[in-house]
Amino acid sequence: MPTFSFELYPPRSARSEAALYASLPDLVAAGPEFISVTYGANGSSREPSLDVLGHILQGTNVQAMAHLTCVGSSYAQASELIRQFLDAGVTSFLALRGDPPEGSVEADSFLGDLGSAGELVQLIHRVQSEREQFAFLEVPGFPAARRITRGRKVTIAVAAFPNGHPRSRSISQDLDTLLAKEAAGANLAITQLVFHADDFLGFVDKAREAGVTMRILPGIMPVLSPQRLKRIIELTGEATPVELERRLLAASDEAEHHRIGIDHAVALGQEVIAGGATGLHLYTFNQHEPVLAVLRGAGLLDRQKEHV
Numbered sequence: 001m002p003t004f005s006f007e008l009y010p011p012r013s014a015r016s017e018a019a020l021y022a023s024l025p026d027l028v029a030a031g032p033e034f035i036s037v038t039y040g041a042n043g044s045s046r047e048p049s050l051d052v053l054g055h056i057l058q059g060t061n062v063q064a065m066a067h068l069t070c071v072g073s074s075y076a077q078a079s080e081l082i083r084q085f086l087d088a089g090v091t092s093f094l095a096l097r098g099d100p101p102e103g104s105v106e107a108d109s110f111l112g113d114l115g116s117a118g119e120l121v122q123l124i125h126r127v128q129s130e131r132e133q134f135a136f137l138e139v140p141g142f143p144a145a146r147r148i149t150r151g152r153k154v155t156i157a158v159a160a161f162p163n164g165h166p167r168s169r170s171i172s173q174d175l176d177t178l179l180a181k182e183a184a185g186a187n188l189a190i191t192q193l194v195f196h197a198d199d200f201l202g203f204v205d206k207a208r209e210a211g212v213t214m215r216i217l218p219g220i221m222p223v224l225s226p227q228r229l230k231r232i233i234e235l236t237g238e239a240t241p242v243e244l245e246r247r248l249l250a251a252s253d254e255a256e257h258h259r260i261g262i263d264h265a266v267a268l269g270q271e272v273i274a275g276g277a278t279g280l281h282l283y284t285f286n287q288h289e290p291v292l293a294v295l296r297g298a299g300l301l302d303r304q305k306e307h308v
């Protein structure tokens, strides 16, 4: 059975915080493989991200995945950040370089010590293994500690870009970058939003030919309005899905926008699974109804597990 997972972002106001925690039980009840929580560029959301992760870790039995970015950090700062998340109980990460500030060049020293996501993957492994050794020495009666800490392997996911990263010069550079992330120790890839099944499936074929063996999950979002589509395209640099845009623009009300966005995501989910995807990673916008409707439409939701 294909898996599914969800992405949340840290709330930015008391109102959105309340809405998120009202949605979380329904997302958890659906039985996701993991729930990931985004991290603001330059550490702007460290505490709010940790709060959301803490809710998942303490209140549910779902794996909580922390996105981390490293652009602008020294090795010492990035190591400290990783330690802080490990101390909070996180053992699953999405390692990202993050976007350098507009107008910067690679030689700018303020971009920090880590030049790629692959270097962050290596650093997470190093900090995790140092921490295990430390726990091994610190805890009295260390044979027990050895049993506890040994084998608590971290999951380290990375980003993949089926249509090419905006800074990439060619598809082979994207494939080489993904291969380098796996060589650094990544064991899962999650893609940038995809709108067409062929983009994802063609990319997976090329990645396998290039030697990438880790699982690759397609990033899918039900796009519920023309305004949201425009914003997503601005943020990701992806090409506009012309047919989806045309249908959203032609629709006259919110209910129809929702139906179009959900139908599009259902069809996409079904096509990628038929093509061999082992799961779907759903961008939730912190709302449970649309993504649960997508899973229901794609036949991935166990009705027994539904909260409502």
Ligand code: FAD
Pocket (backbone or CB within 6 Å): 037, 038, 039, 040, 041, 067, 068, 069, 094, 095, 096, 097, 098, 099, 100, 106, 115, 116, 117, 118, 158, 159, 160, 161, 165, 167, 168, 169, 173, 174, 177, 178, 190, 191, 192, 193, 219
């Ligand atoms: P990298 O893989 O290191 O690089 C990205 C690409 O840039 C490479 O594929 C390569 O083609 C090119 N490249 C790398 N180095 C160079 C170089 N020196 N010269 C030229 N080209 C180069 N951002 C956030 O701030 N917070 C988040 O929580 C977040 N979550 C995300 C989740 C997913 C699933 C995805 C797909 C993206 C997310 N992003 C997030 C956005 C991400 O930070 C940006 O896309 C960023 O530009 C790339 O990060 P990366 O880890 O892929 O970097």
